[in-house]
Amino acid sequence: MLTSNGYVLSATPNRLGTLEPVPDTERNRREALWERLDRDGYLFLRGFLDPDIVNAFRQFYFGRLTEAGLREDGGGEVDQAALRHILFREIVPGLEYDAFCRQPAIVSFFSWLLGDTVHLHRRKIIRHTRPGDSGIGQATQAHYDLLYLREGTTDVLTLWVPLGDCPVPRGGLIYLEGSHHWVIAEEQTRRRKRPAASITADLPGLADERDARWLITDYAAGDVMVHTAHTVHAALDNVDPHQLMRLSTDIRYQRVSDAIDARWQNHWHDRDGL
Numbered sequence: 001m002l003t004s005n006g007y008v009l010s011a012t013p014n015r016l017g018t019l020e021p022v023p024d025t026e027r028n029r030r031e032a033l034w035e036r037l038d039r040d041g042y043l044f045l046r047g048f049l050d051p052d053i054v055n056a057f058r059q060f061y062f063g064r065l066t067e068a069g070l071r072e073d074g075g076g077e078v079d080q081a082a083l084r085h086i087l088f089r090e091i092v093p094g095l096e097y098d099a100f101c102r103q104p105a106i107v108s109f110f111s112w113l114l115g116d117t118v119h120l121h122r123r124k125i126i127r128h129t130r131p132g133d134s135g136i137g138q139a140t141q142a143h144y145d146l147l148y149l150r151e152g153t154t155d156v157l158t159l160w161v162p163l164g165d166c167p168v169p170r171g172g173l174i175y176l177e178g179s180h181h182w183v184i185a186e187e188q189t190r191r192r193k194r195p196a197a198s199i200t201a202d203l204p205g206l207a208d209e210r211d212a213r214w215l216i217t218d219y220a221a222g223d224v225m226v227h228t229a230h231t232v233h234a235a236l237d238n239v240d241p242h243q244l245m246r247l248s249t250d251i252r253y254q255r256v257s258d259a260i261d262a263r264w265q266n267h268w269h270d271r272d273g274l
Contacts (some may be wrong), residue, residue, distance in 0.1 A: 002168070002216070004159045005201040006135045008141035011212055015045065015204070017177060017213040019044045019225075027180045030113060036217050041180035043216065049105055051222035057100050058164040058221075058247055061126070064091060073243050074130040092126065094163045101251045106159065114157070116255040121156075123264040123274070127164075129238040129246040139171060140235035141198035145252070148196050148274050149229055152261030156254045163247040165242050166219040170246045171238035173225060176206065177213045179232035187230070196274065203234055256266050 002009040002016075009016060021044045026032040030179055036043055062072045067081035067145055091097055099174040101124055110118045129139065187193070200206050217234070227233060238246045254260070263274060 002140065003134060003139060003205045003211075003239070004139045005237070006204050007204055009204050009205065009236075013213075014211075015213055017215045019175065019215045019217040021046045021217075024083075030115075033113060037079055037226075037228055041178070041228050042175055043226040045226065046220070047222045048109075049103070049222045050156070050222045051056075051137065051220070053100070053103065054221045060096055061091065061163065061247060062245070070128070070156055072245050074245050075243070084218075084270055087126075088267075092124070092269070093226050093267045097124065097126065097249075101249070102219050106251075106253075110157065110159075111254040114253070114255050116257055118253045119253075119260060121231075121252040121264040122266060123262075123268045123272070124155070124251045125268050126249040126250065127247070129235070131170075131238045131240045131243045131245065134237045134239075137202050138166045139156075139237050139243055140173070140233075141201045142176065142232055142234040144179070144200040144230050144232050145184075146187065146229040147198075149252075149261050149264065150193065150196070151259075151263060153254055153258035154229050155258055156252050157251050158225075158227050158250055159230070160225040160227070160233075161246070161248060162219040162223060163249060166223050166246055166248070167214055167240070168205045168218055168236065169242040170217050170244060171236045172246065173215070173233055173235055173248070175215045175225075175227070176210065176232040176234075177215050179210070179212065180228055180230040182210065183230040185231065199232065206232075206247055215259075 005098055069076050069078040070083055070088055082147060103111055149156055161174055161175050
């Protein structure tokens, strides 16, 4: 049984499917990748990053937060004030996180894909989800990134990186199939844009409303997702039987020649209002 924010997802074939990885024959063909982005709204790239680099950053993260009581197995009491201090004052603006987000494999890929020198938004988000936490607000609710990026170009690409293995029960990112098509249509016709807020926590209800499937997969360390600013996505609850934390980061690249949302040029913190 799959849940998100406590809502149970339907497992019927017309409501649940599997993310399709980019085949090796298309990995080095830019036009093929853009065709996929236009068609599917996402690129699922297996083995895109060195898993040793990914797992090393995972260990750095949990090792640094040990003094706040945060453990990789999700157990123990956490000092929330200490956690916020270490996360937002040290890890988020730190050299280790910045180096991870700017590693050559990432920068060169986006420069090649976008055909320009690229800009990494300073507002970079890193999230951990404790096993067993459920209910509204525990998992990422359904949304598309343009809801929060309206003051810059729409040609922003998000890179979502599971930091370590993330099988389905650990609560990885899931995508609403074909959602970018109706989002683009609504964005073009709406006189009043949606507010900067999630669409809903009720993922099964949204799938029924749009007659669409949520797409899921098991992620391995080194796998990444690239998605457009119009693609609806969310996360599952972490019900990992091994009681391991889900850890991930989402970062955004765009062409330097395109308009940049100034609000995203500050480090992410717990009171940034976005």
